[in-house]
Amino acid sequence: MAGHPAPDPVGPGQESVWDYPRPPSLVESAELVEVVLDGVTVARTSRSWRVLETSHPPTYYLPKESFSEGVLRPAPGSSYCEWKGVAAYFDLVTGDVVASRAGWTYPEPTRGFEPLAGAVAVMPSAVDRxxxxxxxxxxQVGGFYGGWITDRVVGPFKGGPGSAWW
Structure with a gap:
């Protein structure tokens, strides 16, 4: 891949985002995934999917039913992903706190991503944690991508200044 930086060293139990494929892959996960907004755990599951794409930290998609009742409110607008199709958005709401367009879903994902139908990803920067x-x-840096960086993955990661063409 011309033009991308040298991958960071990979330690025991880690994976490099530079080993992820393009087009991306979809991998089931049994990790415990939680989303906290306004001090309240609004989603919790041990069944999610990770989208793994070259240079990006994983994006986690949670089953819609893992969100507390009333937390997901449809939001206006849509976007298009060349790999997954047309996305619809959600505000995440708890009490008086609204995380605007913090969640998204693919109601009719493209071939290969069918398990994501109705699953919801969350922008980590838009919630408490x-x-x-x-x-x-x-x-993930940059405000556009929804990657989740943990100690399990090493970069460098797309999203920061100068990474637009990685």
Whole structure:
């Protein structure tokens, strides 16, 4: 891959985002995934999917039913992913706190991503915190991508200045 930086060294139990494929792959996960908004755990599951794409930390998709009742409110707008199709958005709501367009879903994902139909991803920077097996996630830099950075993955990661063409 011309033009990308040298991958960071991989330690025991780690994976490099530079070993992830393009087009991305979809991998089931049994890790405990939690989303916290306004001090309240609004989603919790041990059944999720990770989308793994070259240069990106994983994006976790949770079954819609793992969210507390009333937390997901449809939000206006849509976007298009060349791999997964047309996305619809959700505000995450608890009490008086609204995380605007913090969640998204693919109602009719493209071939290969069918398990994501109705599953919801969350932008970690838009909520108090997201956790994977108890580890607090670090949001992917840049505000556009929804990757979840944990100690399990090494970069460098797309999203920061100068990474647009990686």
């Amino acid at each position: 997201c956790l994977v097996d108890g580890e607090v996630v670090r949001p």
